[in-house]
Amino acid sequence: MVLASSAFALAATPAYAGPATPAYAGPAALSAPAGLAAAEVSFTAKDGVVLHGTVIAPAPAPGSGTRRRAALVMMEGAGNRGRGNLLPEAEAFARRGIVTLIYDKRTVGYSLVHRDYSVLADDALAGLRLLRSRADVDPGRLGLWALSEGAFAAPLAASRSADVKFLITVGAVGIAPAAQTAWQYGEYLRHAGVSGSLPHTLQSTAIRMTMSAGIFPEANFDPAPAWERVRQPVLAQWGALDRQAIPQESGRIIRQALERGGNTRHTIRIVPGLRHNLQLTADGGFDRIVSLPPDYGAYEASWIERSASARPGTSAGPAPADDLPVPTFTPPAWYESPWWELVAFLVFLVGFAGYPVTAVVRRVRGRRSAPPARRPARWLAALGLATTLGGLAYVLFMLATAANVIGPVVAGHPIPWLVLRLLAVATVVTTAACALSWRRHRRDMTRGDKARVGLLIGAGLVFLPWAVYWGLLV
Structure with a gap:
């Protein structure tokens, strides 16, 4: 079983290249949507890997000169779908006056069976330096936006650089990836009406075996210590119909970690009716349609403007009760x-x-x-x-x-x-x-x-x- 599991994982892992090789060619140059400007960029990570991305920004009005704006480095969730995966969100922010950088995640040092959140954090900071050098970016309103797995790395990045002025997360997970994955399996199986032995097989047996085999990357990563070191204003958001990130439990853990570290400038926000990535859903959060709410980005744009004086926040909207308990893992027998x-x-x-x-x-x-x-x-x-x-x-x-x-x-x-x-x-x-x-x-x-x-x-x-x-x- 484990031999075949390893073979499956390795077969799905992209081939490694030398340290100076571009990490991922990504899509062709993204065309600028109407009313916006798109610029293809490249920047070098701390370990020499060259990353490629696109800056989406409001198009300057003719003769208006350069206006400094708030800016975001957008960090992708799990996997390597390419910069186009976050293009709808980037465009929505740009239409609200925010400069955004979306980039292709590395494959050198990131694969199905290996990843390092510290390295991903350094990649985001390299992108931040690129944005900071632009004439249309206000260094005092420059921050990180991170989705799902990206929110494991984003607090690490924020704690390392004073250039990060704020941090926004969507679907951040407050527990270890192994336990979160088990909880997610339980949610989807329960939704499908599955009972009996299969939930235990997937939530416990299969995950424990992949952990023992060393093919579950960062399985026991504890995100709380990184959150304790974040000093910048934080907007942590979850969809009320998030079936992956355990919104109620993750929100509680992240809030407590921030407060233990002395950070009183945080807002915990649960958004009714939306799923894991704050997009619309037609199946209670279990589908994956690409459909942004009409007001997507409005709350974030307003929050960024007042982030310098942000006060301790409370959940906006009802926090859903987690339907299933969070699994725990004991050492394998x-x-x-x-x-x-x-x-x-x-x-x-x-x-x-x-x-x-x-x-x-x-x-x-x-x-x-x-x-x-x-x-x-x-x-x-x-x-x-x-x-x-x-x-x-x-x-x-x-x-x-x-x-x-x-x-x-x-x-x-x-x-x-x-x-x-x-x-x-x-x-x-x-x-x-x-x-x-x-x-x-x-x-x-x-x-x-x-x-x-x-x-x-x-x-x-x-x-x-x-x-x-x-x-x-x-």
Whole structure:
């Protein structure tokens, strides 16, 4: 299981390049929307990686001269979707008189299995220096705007530079990424009507295994210490229908961290009717349509103007009750080592796949005799392979889609998971039948047949605790 998980993760990881290579070519030069100006820019990160972006700004009126304006460096959420992903928000801010920089996130040092929020913070500060050098930017109204995962790095950046005059976050998470991911899985599964063993498998077993295997980057990162060091005015916002960032709990944690650090200039804002990225939703926050509210950016623009004198804030709008408790993770048990998973997977390959392979070899060599237990053995080999490989594929699919593609649910089980559970029961029953047949006919078997069927039964016995651990038999 863990071997295939690692292969999946590595296959999805962009290839690394040298330190001076552009991180991501990104989209073609973004054209300037009507009434706005767009300028393609490049800037160099602290470690020498060249980053590319676009500055979106209000178009200067003819003959009006240069006017200094408030400005934002916009930090993307998880993944590397390119600067165009934040273009609608950047345009909305620019239409309200704010200069914005959107840029392509690095891939050198950032991938599916590796990332460093400290490095991402330095990248944002490099972009801030670029904005600060522009004639149309007011250095006294220059700040950071960060979405989701970007809000893990933004407080680090703010604590490192006095050039950051304010910090705005959207969908910031106040707990470790592993616990947040588990909570998000629970929200999507509950929304789809899933119950039974699958939520525990995804929220606990799969996440713990990826953590043990070292392919869950920054899994235990604690954001609170970085928030304690932020001295600038802070506007932390969540959509009331945020199904990813645990808005109520994250807001409480971030507020307490700021106050522990002595920061009294913060506003915690919960916005009714909006989802994780403060966009509109047609499905209670579980969809991902791209649709900005008509007044997007108005509150932020007003807040920036008064941020120098900001006072302690209170939540604007009702804070939603978090439907599910925040999962906690204890250190993995000895049997949760990736090496034990690898051993189990090899046993399944040798036992379940080895039986039909040796049968083919025997046929090729002209040995057509078969052991007396061949019928239950054939069933066990087929069922064991289908269940282990199918279970592996399904769990990987659910992880890759963040439990957001569920499909039809029957009796609290997605149909693929229900089929896998039935196959698991059939595998256990067939293991018992094969063992009884082997015991009854062992004197009629050759030594080679005993070994073949014995390995097959051994794989079936290992399958039992493995299936229990992965939730297929509980």
